[in-house]
Each structure stands twice: as C-alpha cells, then as structure tokens.
Amino acid sequence: MSETLPEFVLLTGALGSGKTTLLSDYLQSGDIAETGVIINDAGEINVDGAVISADNRDLSMATLSNGCICCSMGNSVQDGIDALLHARAERRLGPPRRIILETSGLAEPTPILRSLRQVRQMEFRLRVVATYDSSASRPVGGFLPHFAEQLAAAQVIVMTKLDTLPPQRRSDRKTAAQSFNPMAILICASDKSERALAAFDTAVAPMPATASLFRANEAANHRISTALARWSRLARWDEISDWIEDVNGYLGSRLLRMKGLVHPNGFSHSVLVNGVGGVFSPPRPVGAVADQDLGLMMILRDVGPGELADFGVPSDRLELRVK
Secondary structure, rough: OOOOOOOEEEEEEEEOOOOHHHHHHHHHHHHHHHEEEEEEOOOOHHHHHHHHHHHHHHOOOEOOOOOOOOOOOOOOHHHHHHHHHHHHHHHHOOOOOOOEOOOOOOOOHHHHHHOOOOOOOOEEHHHEEEEEEEEOOOHHHHHHHHHHHHHHHOOOOEEEEEOOOOOOOHHHHHHHHHHOOOEEEEEEEOOOOHHHHOOOOOOOOOOOOOOOOOOOOOHHHHHHEEEEEEOOOOHHHHHHHOOOOOHHHHHHHEEEEEEEEEOOOOOOEEEEEEEEEEEEEEEEEEEEOOHHHHHEEEEOOOOOOOOOOOOOOOOOHHHHHHH
C-alpha cells in the first residue's frame, strides 16, 4: 500500500496496562486535528471515552459502549468509523490522517482485525500497538490467553509504568515483553511524550494479510461479567469511597477492574476512580462530565448477579446493576 494512505491504529493491551494514559499523552503531543479516535469499553458507560473527551474538547471521537468490540454482534468497527467520519463531516473536516481504536482490556485482536478487512469506505495502513505493564509480573487475574494474544498481534509493544521499577529490573521486564513477540518493536522510553510519539509514529512493517495469532481461551469468557454503580448527587465522597473499599475487600481477586467518574456532593468537579486488581491510583479531578457518563464500571470474575449488596449505602443514593 502507498505510504500516503491513512493509518488505522489498533491500540490494545491488558486491563489497567495504560492504554488510555498512552493515548492521552499522544493527544497532548501529536497532531490532534488529523487524528480521529474510537474508544470501546466493555460496560454500559464508556469511561475512557468520557475522560478523553473531557481532556480534548476539539478531538474527533466516536465511542462504542455496547460491550467488548471483539464479542459484539454485527460490525462495530464499521459503526465506529461511520460515526467518526460523520462527526468530522459535520465540522466540515475531511477524513483523518490517523484513526486510533482503543479496545477494552478484554478484547481479542483477531476478530477486530478480521472486521477491519471488511471496512467499506476507505483503505488504510494498519498498525497494532499493545501496552505492557512493566510493574506486573503477570496479567491481572491470570487471563494469560487474552494477554498473550494482544502482545502476539502487536507490531509495537509499549512498556508502561517504567517509573515504578528500579533500573535493575527493567531489563528483566523487557526480556519478558519480547518473549511474547520478538518481532515487535519495543518502546521503553521513560519520558511520556517521547514514549507516546514513538508508539504511534515509529515506522512499522506492513501487517500481513493473514496474521498468525494466538487463539484466546473462549472458555473464560462466560466467567466475566460487568457491573455498574451509580450514585445520586446527594452522595458524599466518604460514602462513595467507603463503598469502594468494602466492595474491594469483599470481592478480592474477583474484582479485575474498577474505573469510572463520580461527582460527590459539594464537589465542583468530577473525580476519576481507577483500580486494577484491588490496587487504586490516587483519585484525580476531571472537568465537566455529562450525568450519563457518571458511574463506576466494574469487570468481575465469577460473580453472580445477586451477590453484590449495597454495603450500607442508602438505596436512594446508589443504583447497582450486574450483567
């Protein structure tokens, strides 16, 4: 294909491995006017989409919140591209030079790559970027097949969270990352802007027409469920944080991921809550967010629909749904 064709970037990686952070860093450093973004999340609320939108008001973006894109019925990839091109046309902008699709951490690349071959209205070069959490010795929850398939599909593997490692351990993590895919370009820059630009701008070899990828273990899929917790504007931060602590303690390793936006009573801003496997980043303020984007999405393993209780929060302040 000609180098003048636009590029489609599939951004994948395990739960909590830093995909959204990498994308945010790129949007702060790269050419946002020529970039379109499609964000897929596994739950009802597209948390990553809300955060990226709040931080980048001029960005052309489409969100897909109808479940994990690799498992959903129909061609969600085509739907996302249609929505993105329509949004740009409404602003009298032409097709973007680059489209970045950020997948859910549970996504398998193979069905998505298959869908990309059926996109009807544009030709493009393909780049697959996978994030590798340098701080984790193994994927959270032990879902190795998904983790391995994401890395095996990548042309570029980006090592994230390097700042959490002493220098003497970085070499071991680099070796571990390359063991999944020695043919991939490995990005291990400490500077976040340098790392992001290298991930999306480094020249890569064309993706083969039929990629040889690991097949994920489909037997694990039925064990995964999602939950949504939403609070009314009456809920205080101490009520919300106590509930999070109680749920985390009760579920333990069965809580694979918790991420979302809440707007506690008395706060002038929303708050981003972000946890992987029971380890949480410090909550951070986020700008104005629409009410429909508020709520905490959870990815659960082996949790029944009726197992979670309200943990003492008044029912008029918390709505909890498990799927």
